[in-house]
Amino acid sequence: EPEVTQTPSHQVTQMGQEVILRCVPISNHLYFYWYRQILGQKVEFLVSFYNNEISEKSEIFDDQFSVERPDGSNFTLKIRSTKLEDSAMYFCASKVLTEAFFGQGTRLTVV
Amino acid sequence: GQQVMQIPQYQHVQEGEDFTTYCNSSTTLSNIQWYKQRPGGHPVFLIQLVKSGVVKKQKRLTFQFGEAKKNSSLHITATQTTDVGTYFCAAPNAGGTSYGKLTFGQGTILTVHP
Numbered sequence: 379e380p381e382v383t384q385t386p387s388h389q390v391t392q393m394g395q396e397v398i399l400r401c402v403p404i405s406n407h408l409y410f411y412w413y414r415q416i417l418g419q420k421v422e423f424l425v426s427f428y429n430n431e432i433s434e435k436s437e438i439f440d441d442q443f444s445v446e447r448p449d450g451s452n453f454t455l456k457i458r459s460t461k462l463e464d465s466a467m468y469f470c471a472s473k474v475l476t477e478a479f480f481g482q483g484t485r486l487t488v489v
Numbered sequence: 490g491q492q493v494m495q496i497p498q499y500q501h502v503q504e505g506e507d508f509t510t511y512c513n514s515s516t517t518l519s520n521i522q523w524y525k526q527r528p529g530g531h532p533v534f535l536i537q538l539v540k541s542g543v544v545k546k547q548k549r550l551t552f553q554f555g556e557a558k559k560n561s562s563l564h565i566t567a568t569q570t571t572d573v574g575t576y577f578c579a580a581p582n583a584g585g586t587s588y589g590k591l592t593f594g595q596g597t598i599l600t601v602h603p
Contacts, residue, residue, distance in 0.1 A: 411590065421532060421577065423590040434582070434590055469531055476522075478591065480531040 380404045382481035384470050390487045391460055399455045399484045401470030411471040411478065412445065412455045414438070421469065427453065460488045491516055493580050495594030503602050508565040510597035512578035519581060521554060521561045522591065527574040535563075568601045575599070 383402045391397050403410050412424040425435040425445055432445065444456045453472075457464055465488045470481040492515040502508050512521065520539045524532035536545060538554035538561060545552045551564040565572055575596040582589035 413591075420595045421526075421579075421591075421593040423592065426590050436590070476537050477534040478522075478532075480533070483531050 380479075382470055382472055382479050384468075384481035384484050386484060387482065388485045388487070390489060393462055393488055394459050397457050397460055397486060399457075399468050399470075399486070401453045401455070401481055402451050403453055403470065403472030404479055405451070407472035407474050407479070409433075409473050410447070410453045411473075413469045413471060413480075414466040415469065415483075416466045424455070424468075457486075460486075462488050464488050491580060491582065491592050493578060493592050493594040495578055495597060497597055498595060499598050499600070501600045501602065502568050504570060505567050508568050508572070508599055510563050510576050510578075510599075512561045512563075512594050514559045514580055516559070518558050521558075522579045522581075523552060523561075523563055524577045524579060524593075525574050526577065526596070530574070532577060565599075568599070570601050570603055573599060573601050 382404055385400045389397055410427040413421050414424055415421045423436050425439045426433045427445055430447060442458045446454050465486055467483045467485050469483045471478045494513045496511050500508055520537055522537045523535040525535055526532045536552050538552055541558045542556045543554045549566045553562045561578055563576055575598045577596045578594045579591040581591060
């Protein structure tokens with residue numbers, strides 16, 4: 379069964395450092411998303427990406443965040459200068475029409 | 490902005506008991522989705538409800554979408570330990586575009602005691 383894959387599964391970084399979270403969406407999917415989930419809390423939308431551009435972003439997705447789809451398969455989330463409050467599980471998701479398929483997530487810990 | 494409220498936050502049941510989680514939106518929805526997240530896992534799509542008043546069943550799970558399309562519920566009959574996890578409702582952005590974001594409820598954490 380096709381799945382969304384994310385790497386790494388766990389990333390520890392020092393405050394102020396840049397991190398890149400990587401995702402390989404399902405190959406025939408058209409819409410791509412990043413969500414985050416702070417431990418024990420709900421899943422929060424960060425950004426959606428369609429037709430090689432951002433289609434929507436949340437208030438959380440400030441200038442420190444960026445997304446790229448550098449080739450036909452990868453979809454990356456970059457955080458330029460991490461803060462302690464960026465610690466969370468980051469989920470990539472993709473879909474064709476209705477069902478959003480989520481990756482296993484990257485647990486980002488900022489120390 | 491759109492808000493999706495979900496109750497209860499936690500539910501502890503004995504195996505075999507029923508479970509229900511409720512979801513309410515501040516706005517009328519084009520559709521609503523339900524996801525399950527196992528402990529340590531990622532959200533997994535369960536169902537999308539579109540028509541007002543619809544009731545859909547998946548084995549022991551029953552999903553309802555209110556007549557006014559502002560509330561929904563998920564009911565599990567005779568819970569099993571495999572039902573453990575967090576159940577989220579999720580609403581599309583206003584306008585319900587295909588590529589739109591999902592606004593998740595806070596989730597209901599279900600614990601099933603054997």
